[in-house]
Amino acid sequence: xxxxxxxxxxxxxxxxxxxxxxxxxxxxxxxxxxxxxxxxxxxxxxxxxxxxxxxxxxxxxxxxxxxxxxxxxxxxxxxxxxxxxxxxxxxxxxxxxxxxxxxxxxxxxxxxxxxxxxxxxxxxxxxxxxxxxxxxxxxxxxxxxxxxxxxxxxxxxxxxxxxxxxxxxxxxxxxxxxxxxxxxxxxxxxxxxxxxxxxxxxxxxxxxxxxxxxxxxxxxxxxxxxxxxxxxxxxxxxxxxxxxxxxxxxxxxxxxxxxxxxxxxxxxxxxxxxxxxxxxxxxxxxxxxxxxxxxxxxxxxxxxxxxxxxx
Amino acid sequence: xxxxxxxxxxxxxxxxxxxxxxxxxxxxxxxxxxxxxxxxxxxxxxxxxxxxxxxxxxxxxxxxxxxxxxxxxxxxxxxxxxxxxxxxxxxxxxxxxxxxxxxxxxxxxxxxxxxxxxxxxxxxxxxxxxxxxxxxxxxxxxxxxxxxxxxxxxxxxxxxxxxxxxxxxxxxxxxxxxxxxxxxxxxxxxxxxxxxxxxxxxxxxxxxxxxxxxxxxxxxxxxxxxxxxxxxxxxxxxxxxxxxxxxxxxxxxxxxxxxxxxxxxxxxxxxxxxxxxxxxxxx
Numbered sequence: 001x002x003x004x005x006x007x008x009x010x011x012x013x014x015x016x017x018x019x020x021x022x023x024x025x026x027x028x029x030x031x032x033x034x035x036x037x038x039x040x041x042x043x044x045x046x047x048x049x050x051x052x053x054x055x056x057x058x059x060x061x062x063x064x065x066x067x068x069x070x071x072x073x074x075x076x077x078x079x080x081x082x083x084x085x086x087x088x089x090x091x092x093x094x095x096x097x098x099x100x101x102x103x104x105x106x107x108x109x110x111x112x113x114x115x116x117x118x119x120x121x122x123x124x125x126x127x128x129x130x131x132x133x134x135x136x137x138x139x140x141x142x143x144x145x146x147x148x149x150x151x152x153x154x155x156x157x158x159x160x161x162x163x164x165x166x167x168x169x170x171x172x173x174x175x176x177x178x179x180x181x182x183x184x185x186x187x188x189x190x191x192x193x194x195x196x197x198x199x200x201x202x203x204x205x206x207x208x209x210x211x212x213x214x215x216x217x218x219x220x221x222x223x224x225x226x227x228x229x230x231x232x233x234x235x236x237x238x239x240x241x242x243x244x245x246x247x248x249x250x251x252x253x254x255x256x257x258x259x260x261x262x263x264x265x266x267x268x269x270x271x272x273x274x275x276x277x278x279x280x281x282x283x284x285x286x287x288x289x290x291x292x293x294x295x296x297x298x299x300x301x302x303x304x305x306x307x308x309x310x311x
Numbered sequence: 312x313x314x315x316x317x318x319x320x321x322x323x324x325x326x327x328x329x330x331x332x333x334x335x336x337x338x339x340x341x342x343x344x345x346x347x348x349x350x351x352x353x354x355x356x357x358x359x360x361x362x363x364x365x366x367x368x369x370x371x372x373x374x375x376x377x378x379x380x381x382x383x384x385x386x387x388x389x390x391x392x393x394x395x396x397x398x399x400x401x402x403x404x405x406x407x408x409x410x411x412x413x414x415x416x417x418x419x420x421x422x423x424x425x426x427x428x429x430x431x432x433x434x435x436x437x438x439x440x441x442x443x444x445x446x447x448x449x450x451x452x453x454x455x456x457x458x459x460x461x462x463x464x465x466x467x468x469x470x471x472x473x474x475x476x477x478x479x480x481x482x483x484x485x486x487x488x489x490x491x492x493x494x495x496x497x498x499x500x501x502x503x504x505x506x507x508x509x510x511x512x513x514x515x516x517x518x519x520x521x522x523x524x525x526x527x528x529x530x531x532x533x534x535x536x537x538x539x540x541x542x543x544x545x546x547x548x549x550x551x552x553x554x555x556x557x558x559x560x561x562x563x564x565x566x567x568x569x570x571x572x573x574x575x576x577x578x579x580x581x582x583x584x585x586x587x588x589x590x591x592x593x594x
Contacts, residue, residue, distance in 0.1 A: 034408070034411035034412050034414075034415040034419065034420045034423055035411060036407035036408060036410055036411035036496075036500075037407070037408035037411040037412055037415075037420075037423050039404055039407065039408070040404040040405060040407070040408035040427075040467055040471065041408070041423060041426070041427075043404055043463065043464055043467065044426075044427065044430065044464055044467050044468075046445075046464070047442070047445070047460065047461050047464030047465075048430060048433055048435055048438075048464045048465065048467075049433070050441070050445065051435070051438035051441035051442045051445060052433055052435070052437075052438045052441075054438070054441035054444065054445075055437060055438045055440070055441050058440070058441065108332065108336070111328075111329045111332055111333075112329075112332065112333050112336060114329060115329040115330060115332070115333040116333070120330065125337075126333060126334075126337055127584075128580075129337050129340050129341065130340070131576075131583075131584060131587070132340050132344070133340070134521075134587055135521065135569075135572050135573070135576055136525075136569060136572070137524070137525035137526075137527060137544050137568065137572075138525070138527050138544075139527050139544045139545075139547045139548050139568075140544075140547065140565045140568055140569055142548070143547060143548065143550075143551065143561055143562070143564075143565045144343050144346075144347045144562070144565060145343070146551060146556075146561075147346075147347060147350060147358075147558045147561060147562060148343060148346060148347075150556075150558070152355075152358070152359035153362070153558075154342075154343075154346045154362045154363070157359070157361075157362035157363070158362070158363075186339065186340075186343075189336060190336070190340065191587075194584070194587070194588065195588060198588045218329065222329070247436045247437065248436060250436065250528065251527050251528045254528075255548055269436060269437070272436075272437055272439075272440075273439065273528075276439065276440040277440070277532065282440065285440060286440060286441075289437035289438065289440075290437075292437050293437055296432070297432070300432070
């Protein structure tokens with residue numbers, strides 16, 4: 001209790017003062033009104049909540065460029081968005097990214113976590129490696145994959161001797177979106193696995209042992225015991241990765257493909273970026289932002305429904 | 312592993328698959344690393360001809376080129392300045408707030424707390440453009456300063472949730488004893504709460520260090536084209552050019568940006584893993 005003695009040393013009363021019974025010293029407003037939280041609250045309101053509110057407002061403005069004075073547009077932006085093919089292909093790309101990418105990520109992460117918590121040989125090395133993607137910035141990850149996926153890069157260098165024709169993975173419309181999703185999987189699986197493993201670690205080893213004696217194998221233990229126990233936690237991790245895919249794919253796309261070729265890798269969040277900063281169609285951009293926000297909420301609700309605790 | 316052959320085939324297949332999958336993924340993590348580290352010592356020709364071979368000569372020329380071409384030393388300095396500034400600001404805001412929220416007994420405290428907790432749901436990225444307008448309105452556009460102001464706001468929800476839950480574990484009697492002795496609120500925070508919360512503070516610092524150092528899109532938009540202000544993450548992709556990227560130089564630059572994070576991770580490995588896990592747990 002050095003802290004306490006420090007305080008006592010600086011004060012005039014004796015350090016031996018015993019803790020007084022709680023109720024007597026209730027001091028008032030200070031206890032009920034968290035005044036010291038005010039600076040953080042204001043900061044948060046100005047830099048985070050403010051911009052989100054502004055985003056919603058701008059979604060209803062007609063604002064075709066920074067230097068133009070904005071006017072009120074009502075639902076016109078949304079009408080334009082819904083009539084635009086680019087928007088629908090962005091919806092399609094984001095849907096593929098999430099409907100295909102997310103389940104693959106979570107199932108693989110779960111299996112990986114299950115494997116790691118069994119403490120097989122080399123599990124320490126594995127745990128160390130799984131963290132790598134969590135440490136690396138999006139630009140660094142993207143640059144490494146940009147080098148590997150270029151026509152003369154590692155992937156084609158490995159495939160050609162095996163008799164496959166390589167392709168320009170990021171420039172070929174049929175592979176570009178897959179490549180972007182693969183990069184996201186690469187960085188997401190390990191991190192999710194580490195998180196899920198931290199939950200699986202707390203599963204009672206004795207129950208597992210008992211199940212093994214009763215003849216249950218790994219596959220059954222993984223899906224029959226660990227999965228149901230960790231289900232709601234996996235739900236939390238799934239939400240985390242869902243939001244990160246939906247909202248942050250813009251940076252990976254910007255760094256790797258700029259949405260191309262054509263619109264084959266334009267995701268919703270990249271569309272928000274491109275409309276705002278490349279085409280300066282601000283009303284349109286923020287209208288998509290609002291839609292993205294709503295989709296995020298809907299998706300979170302859906303994930304909660306599917307993966308809530310059942311036991 | 313000493314298992315009997317009596318187990319159903321499906322189960323043996325299961326354990327073999329999960330092991331195989333695990334090590335395939337491990338290979339997928341290592342191979343890109345190996346590739347980009349050896350590439351950073353090679354020329355384009357060498358990289359294209361034999362991507363997996365060790366470099367003929369260990370030439371640091373690519374590093375020198377990358378550093379001078381993208382002004383990486385200046386960029387590292389900018390990143391360090393931005394990161395440290397934002398970390399300090401985050402603690403200055405989050406510590407008193409968590410302290411107040413952990414002690415507060417009324418409804419208002421609960422409301423404020425849930426406002427911060429809801430912050431996890433805010434897609435701050437979608438609001439990139441209004442943030443950009445805000446920077447312009449404050450006259451801080453195209454400067455690091457605004458990034459230093461903005462990053463703590465993005466980190467507040469998680470930091471406050473973590474620190475508040477930490478401070479809740481501190482018994483009230485401890486604090487009451489201190490205030491009986493005449494300690495002011497701030498003294499109680501500084502001398503009773505802070506020392507006990509060191510692990511929580513370390514968690515918050517490590518977590519935020521990673522996200523601040525690795526931030527890309529915000530700094531890209533907010534610091535704009537000014538090379539004197541840009542961070543390392545913004546500088547790195549400029550090594551990629553539309554026609555004829557020098558991959559050796561690009562990979563050398565990438566390796567250079569990873570060194571500080573890798574250094575911190577190696578030194579603080581245990582704490583960092585714990586921080587990342589507990590950080591996401593709360594989210």
